[in-house]
Amino acid sequence: MLSVVLAVSSMLATPVIIAHRGASGERPEHTRMAYERAIDQGADIIEPDLVMSADGHLVVRHENAIGETTDVADHPQFADRKTTRMVDGVEITGWFTEDFTLAELKTLRAKERLPLLRPASAAFDGQDPILTFDEVVTIAREASARTGRSIGVAPELKHPLHFRSRNLNIEDAFVAELERLDLTGADAPVLVQCFEVGPLERLSKRIDTPLLQLMQVFGGPADRPDMTYADMATPEGLAAIRTYAGFIGVQDQMILPRDDxxxxxxATSLVADAHAADLKVVVWTFRAENIFLPLEHRSNESPSDHGDLTGYLNRFYDLKVDAVFSDFPALAVGAKLGRLP
Structure with a gap:
């Protein structure tokens, strides 16, 4: 397993800045315009969430339910595909990628997921199509050639257990795509993420590409009902993660909890404990809107107004985290640059 910067560059200054679904605070998430804006703002890595189409393609959406992030509801020919389905124990009503072929998904257009919080981003609704994983890799490779910087990609495998229940194997499809794109080596500019444990354990035996175990404040992995993320964040849990992954990706409140x-x-001891276990620490997700910030970093009572994200980021930079996910990569880059001598 590589050191903090994977191999995305000969040497990136830490913390590494990962554009969460692109510059998703300013453009509809997971679109070409969001990824290219993030790269232009100085992001080191861009992040695509991966789900599957009915015909086995890896498509880039935050969830397999696409009613909130595309214009699928405006396509009368797809009205009968609306259904109710259980995904990782949660009942969801809407349209699901696994019920559409890639060709059908390509007829849809992306839209802002949080239009009330991000109306300026919603102004770009309807312009960009859904991307595939290989298209995001191409965006990163073309940007690397254009800028002279090595731009990495951090794909997240979404709901592998659910897709298995639909006779779709996201792990096999993903490994095949990595092999086709020559991204299976330890020096690949890729960081593979998942909230589930089994997929990462199996991938660690199939590819040398760096792996990251995602964790959050509540709950546990969908494929390990007897395990909680809190247990995984203990020294013993971290040692177990280190047997198959070199990174953890943790929700910000696992490091800086909040009161009522x-x-x-x-701060908790999680960063120090992870480093002691030889794990790199990536923190998610840094957003500028007041609703996502702790009380002392908010600007006023309006949920959508921007607070002091730079100050909040600096608290994590002070703790020596190795990388951060942000919807606003320009602010994350600016906070890092502001600390350089």
């Missing part, structure tokens, strides 16, 4: 007023509490 949403004010940040003192």
């Amino acid at each position: 007023r949403s004010a940040a509490l003192p």
